[in-house]
Amino acid sequence: MAGSINKVILIGRVGQAPEIRYTSSGTPVAHFSIATDESFKNRSGEQQQHTEWHRIVAWNRLAEICGEYLTKGKQVYIEGSIRSNQWEDKSGSKRTTYEIIANTMKMLGSRSDAEREASGTSRPAAQAPEDNYGAPPDPAADGEITDDDIPF
Numbered sequence: 001m002a003g004s005i006n007k008v009i010l011i012g013r014v015g016q017a018p019e020i021r022y023t024s025s026g027t028p029v030a031h032f033s034i035a036t037d038e039s040f041k042n043r044s045g046e047q048q049q050h051t052e053w054h055r056i057v058a059w060n061r062l063a064e065i066c067g068e069y070l071t072k073g074k075q076v077y078i079e080g081s082i083r084s085n086q087w088e089d090k091s092g093s094k095r096t097t098y099e100i101i102a103n104t105m106k107m108l109g110s111r112s113d114a115e116r117e118a119s120g121t122s123r124p125a126a127q128a129p130e131d132n133y134g135a136p137p138d139p140a141a142d143g144e145i146t147d148d149d150i151p152f
Contacts, residue, residue, distance in 0.1 A: 030063035
């Protein structure tokens with residue numbers, strides 16, 4: 001349909017390390033969740049906080065990178081589109097879930113935070129690579145790892 005947009009941008013924290021699986025044709029797919037928080041004051045002026053959980057799906061090279069570098073608690077930027085899945089549960093009720101199909105992922109946080117985390121002297125933080133990992137892999141690639149495959 002002309003004139004429509006399906007785009008989602010999220011910044012949140014990884015809920016658990018991505019689970020990587022492979023399709024029967026060998027295509028990698030990663031499933032993980034991220035949490036976003038919202039703070040607001042209710043009618044009586046009390047501070048409230050709401051956490052929303054988002055199911056994320058990444059494919060191909062992006063899936064592999066997510067599986068290798070994302071861990072619980074890491075702050076991450078995800079860009080993609082929303083997709084709904086409908087099914088019928090055991091009791092016959094129709095159910096719907098929503099997933100974000102990621103096409104861009106950026107790890108947030110500073111490199112110094114990541115170095116402190118690696119040495120065990122700080123709370124968890126993420127690395128901040130400069131590149132965007134949403135592009136599908138080059139099918140003509142010979143399988144060697146190049147500088148472009150390294151996320152920092």
